[in-house]
Amino acid sequence: MAAVVSVPDRRLASKATILVVEDEADIRDLVRYHLEQEGYAVEDADSGEKALERAATSPPALVVLDLMLPGTDGLEVCRRLRADDALRDVPVIMLTAKGTELDRVLGLELGADDYITKPFSPRELVARVRAVLRRASAAAAPPAHEEDFFRGRLHVNFNTYEVAVDGQPLALSLREFELLKFFVQHPHRVYDRLQLLDLVWGQDVHVEPRTVDVHVRRLRKVIERDDSAPELLLTVRGVGYKFNPDALEP
Numbered sequence: 135m136a137a138v139v140s141v142p143d144r145r146l147a148s149k150a151t152i153l154v155v156e157d158e159a160d161i162r163d164l165v166r167y168h169l170e171q172e173g174y175a176v177e178d179a180d181s182g183e184k185a186l187e188r189a190a191t192s193p194p195a196l197v198v199l200d201l202m203l204p205g206t207d208g209l210e211v212c213r214r215l216r217a218d219d220a221l222r223d224v225p226v227i228m229l230t231a232k233g234t235e236l237d238r239v240l241g242l243e244l245g246a247d248d249y250i251t252k253p254f255s256p257r258e259l260v261a262r263v264r265a266v267l268r269r270a271s272a273a274a275a276p277p278a279h280e281e282d283f284f285r286g287r288l289h290v291n292f293n294t295y296e297v298a299v300d301g302q303p304l305a306l307s308l309r310e311f312e313l314l315k316f317f318v319q320h321p322h323r324v325y326d327r328l329q330l331l332d333l334v335w336g337q338d339v340h341v342e343p344r345t346v347d348v349h350v351r352r353l354r355k356v357i358e359r360d361d362s363a364p365e366l367l368l369t370v371r372g373v374g375y376k377f378n379p380d381a382l383e384p
């Protein structure tokens with residue numbers, strides 16, 4: 135595992151996208167400003183509907199979600215995120231003006247990862263965002279007992295770095311292996327190029343997003359039955375890629 139190099143400009147160090155959902159423009163702008171100062175990319179939405187739409191198009195690394203929204207409120211947004219296979223693991227920090235225990239309990243029961251009561255200090259919010267993201271990436275790491283992925287014709291051994299298709303060993307570069315490992319451990323979920331660069335290449339490595347495309351093409355050549363019609367590493371137009379393990383079985 136590569137050591138994380140400390141980068142003087144924090145903008146380069148963290149590029150995770152945070153979706154800020156808040157109907158009050160001044161709070162939204164305040165949160166945006168402080169998150170951007172910390173180097174996060176920020177998208178925002180002023181309604182629950184827009185938030186769900188945006189999250190579905192491009193899953194954020196984390197959602198800062200106001201409880202009181204017109205129309206679809208924060209609890210409902212949280213409930214729907216948790217019901218969506220592609221979004222259920224996206225951490226949610228709930229903002230609430232109503233500091234009652236009931237709201238807190240409801241929020242947490244619906245799967246919010248943390249909550250902050252208004253009025254809040256932007257500094258505290260940023261600290262919570264950082265902590266929740268750190269927890270989420272630790273949770274996303276594969277469990278220690280998981281040694282391999284074996285399904286249909288594809289076998290990936292995470293310990294020995296061996297990959298075989300139909301029992302035939304493949305020669306992959308280390309990065310190709312890491313990318314394949316990432317996909318098989320995160321099936322069905324769409325990742326854009328920047329996310330894949332962050333998650334597979336690491337935040338301390340600066341390479342072009344099209345490097346991801348090159349590696350995906352190489353992987354397709356060796357794992358797809360027909361690399362001109364991929365069924366495993368799917369392109370999600372305008373977004374990125376996802377791994378579809380279902381195509382491994384007849």
Ligand code: CA
Binds near residue numbers: 157201203
């Ligand atoms: Ca509100």
